[in-house]
Amino acid sequence: MVIHMSLNEIGAKLKELRIKNNITQDELARNLYLSRQAVSRWETGKSIPDYQTLILICKFYNVNMNYFFDDNNVKDKKYYFNLAFENFNKQKIINKFKIIIIILIIFVIIIFSLFYTFYTFNKNNIYELEYRSNELVCNSGLIITSPKKIIFKPCVLSFSDGTEINNIEIYYYEQNDKRIILSGGPNILNFTWKDKRNVSELFNYGKINIDNNLPNIYLKITTEDNVEKTIILDSRKI
Structure with a gap:
């Protein structure tokens, strides 16, 4: 049975690279045009960078992508890309949920404002x-x-x-x-x-x-x- 690399292993390697290059999470986030929270989530194994972001990370640290995959393991690479795609879809769902929540909040505020305006202007x-x-x-x-x-x-x-x-x-x-x-x-x-x-x-x-x-x-x-x-x-x- 093949045991694939875990999110924590990927996160550990990302953190190792950052510390080795004496870079803070904020500095890395600014160079990748991302939030510091995104970098923190990678390093704690809560999520992983997508394929394009991983390429940018490799260029930033001047390392080969094989750094993240033991012995140039093709199955590990395939697993990573599937995992990244799954994480991307999960993030899309979360973002959609956030948008729905924001829309609902705005809707409630509008309804409340209309009710308050109607009550105020019709009050004797x-x-x-x-x-x-x-x-x-x-x-x-x-x-x-x-x-x-x-x-x-x-x-x-x-x-x-x-x-x-x-x-x-x-x-x-x-x-x-x-x-x-x-x-x-x-x-x-x-x-x-x-x-x-x-x-x-x-x-x-x-x-x-x-x-x-x-x-x-x-x-x-x-x-x-x-x-x-x-x-x-x-x-x-x-």
Whole structure:
């Protein structure tokens, strides 16, 4: 029975040559345009160079290919080439598997990104507006923002002593510029805007649509006696 050379024997000869020529794995890898890991795998018997690479190794070390085969053994050469071909096919399968894994990872990232984008751009932000004191109660106000529209539901407003309201102004500031949302008599509190195009002219849609970035909403009240009172509505994201 013929006992062929093993991967470990080939690896040992490759390592012997490298050490004999005082060459590091990195230096050999650079000269062969391969990775240091490939050289390491050869020397540990985990794989072997293909035929073309073996020729380059022989040229680099200036040795005959018979150095790797005892007594110019033809069967050993044939066995080596079959082994190298088998190793090449195995590496191809591994590389294909790596490519499939990478494609799957990219696919998962794309799906996650699309889901996150869809969720973010279709998310409704709801803010509750209210104000309470001994003399004034303002509650049930809502601002709802989404990519498609902004809905503003004004507060229910009343004085504890029954003072009549003559005029109401609801506004906020953008870079020190006053932006009026609503202005008029008390009946305007029954009005709800649902059209984004109309609202965007008065209300900074881009600013308010950012999570937790609702600006201070001011309420200015003028009573029937022309007494003015300005408050900041408490806003709470719900």
